Amino acid sequence: MDRLKDRLAALAEEVGELAQPPGVAVTVWRARRRRRRVVARVAGVGLFSVVVVGLLLNPLGRGLLDVDTPKPYGRPSSPATTHRPGSLGPLTITFRPRKVAPGEQLHVRGRGCDPIRQGEVSIDPLGIRASVLIDKDGRYSTLLTVPRTAKAGTYDLWMRCLSREHGDDGIVVRDAVVVTEPKK
Amino acid sequence: MAGEFEELYTSTFGRLVGQLFLVTGDLHEAEEVVQEAFTRAAGRWQRLREYDVPEQWVRRVAINLATDSRRRVRRRLAVLAQLDSEAAAVVPPISVDGLAVAAALATLPRRQRQVVVLHYLLDVPVREVASQLSVPVGTVKSRLARARSALAAQLDVEIERPRSGHG
Numbered sequence: 542m543d544r545l546k547d548r549l550a551a552l553a554e555e556v557g558e559l560a561q562p563p564g565v566a567v568t569v570w571r572a573r574r575r576r577r578r579v580v581a582r583v584a585g586v587g588l589f590s591v592v593v594v595g596l597l598l599n600p601l602g603r604g605l606l607d608v609d610t611p612k613p614y615g616r617p618s619s620p621a622t623t624h625r626p627g628s629l630g631p632l633t634i635t636f637r638p639r640k641v642a643p644g645e646q647l648h649v650r651g652r653g654c655d656p657i658r659q660g661e662v663s664i665d666p667l668g669i670r671a672s673v674l675i676d677k678d679g680r681y682s683t684l685l686t687v688p689r690t691a692k693a694g695t696y697d698l699w700m701r702c703l704s705r706e707h708g709d710d711g712i713v714v715r716d717a718v719v720v721t722e723p724k725k
Numbered sequence: 726m727a728g729e730f731e732e733l734y735t736s737t738f739g740r741l742v743g744q745l746f747l748v749t750g751d752l753h754e755a756e757e758v759v760q761e762a763f764t765r766a767a768g769r770w771q772r773l774r775e776y777d778v779p780e781q782w783v784r785r786v787a788i789n790l791a792t793d794s795r796r797r798v799r800r801r802l803a804v805l806a807q808l809d810s811e812a813a814a815v816v817p818p819i820s821v822d823g824l825a826v827a828a829a830l831a832t833l834p835r836r837q838r839q840v841v842v843l844h845y846l847l848d849v850p851v852r853e854v855a856s857q858l859s860v861p862v863g864t865v866k867s868r869l870a871r872a873r874s875a876l877a878a879q880l881d882v883e884i885e886r887p888r889s890g891h892g
Binding site: 545548549550551552553554555556557558559560561562563564568569572573575576589596607 | 734743765818878
């Protein structure tokens with residue numbers, strides 16, 4: 542009885558003699574071609590990644606679509622409230638009308654300031670500033686006149702409550718007011 | 726580089742194809758996987774030339790390629806696409822005894838053929854076979870046991886018990 546190893550070896554040797562090896566140059570050429578492809582693929586993936594990351598995180602940090610788009614001067618996305626802890630709730634500001642023509646008046650009111658203190662309402666950058674008195678409930682109300690020379694646009698309306706507790710920075714709230722074209 | 730690699734290539738290609746034929750049962754496929762293994766070796770020759778027996782690395786890669794299921798599927802699809810009579814002529818003109826052994830091996834699953842070749846032909850201990858194929862030792866032993874039983878039933882051969890590899 543033969544050993545399995547001997548019969549396997551005999552078959553392998555028999556078949557091996559029939560093998561037709563391609564020239565070694567072909568094998569080396571295939572290896573070099575494959576290496577070039579791998580290098581090209583890695584370089585391509587790297588370049589693509591750099592481009593994508595560069596577009597997503599451009600130096601201005603605003604993303605691809607924002608690079609050349611000017612930011613409109615408009616209503617802030619959220620009121621810039623720097624309200625500090627108090628007993629009267631958050632500082633609020635409302636005004637009527639929402640759109641005002643040059644020369645017209647704006648009624649501004651709100652609440653949340655420290656009671657019986659002084660506050661200041663302003664419209665930037667129109668240079669309008671007015672002091673307001675805060676009542677015992679923390680409410681305030683005043684009338685502002687928009688200059689006749691004001692150009693149409695959207696402006697920031699600020700209310701700053703002054704208080705001994707918070708110093709001159711006080712508590713601040715902001716909203717946007719629209720100045721229209723002058724009425725004829 | 727060319728001289729050493731060419732020497733390895735020319736001196737071992739036929740032997741490796743013969744061994745891989747026992748795993749694949751297909752001469753063309755055996756040549757293909759050996760060629761592919763040599764292509765990979767050429768790309769790493771600076772490192773492989775430092776090995777004691779670079780042929781072992783090539784054989785190991787070729788055997789793993791021979792059981793790469795994705796590669797086998799691709800090859801079968803290619804063969805089906807050709808539907809060529811030559812595609813079936815993959816059994817080389819060999820002796821009657823060789824044909825009997827090849828036919829018996831062909832009845833085994835490819836993974837059993839793999840361990841048979843490594844262990845019984847190349848004398849690789851069971852533990853090393855397990856390490857090379859990244860499977861548990863018990864898996865190798867069970868594959869060998871099934872293969873041994875199947876081959877013994879078809880071939881009048883003496884088959885030794887597997888050697889675990891210690892000592």
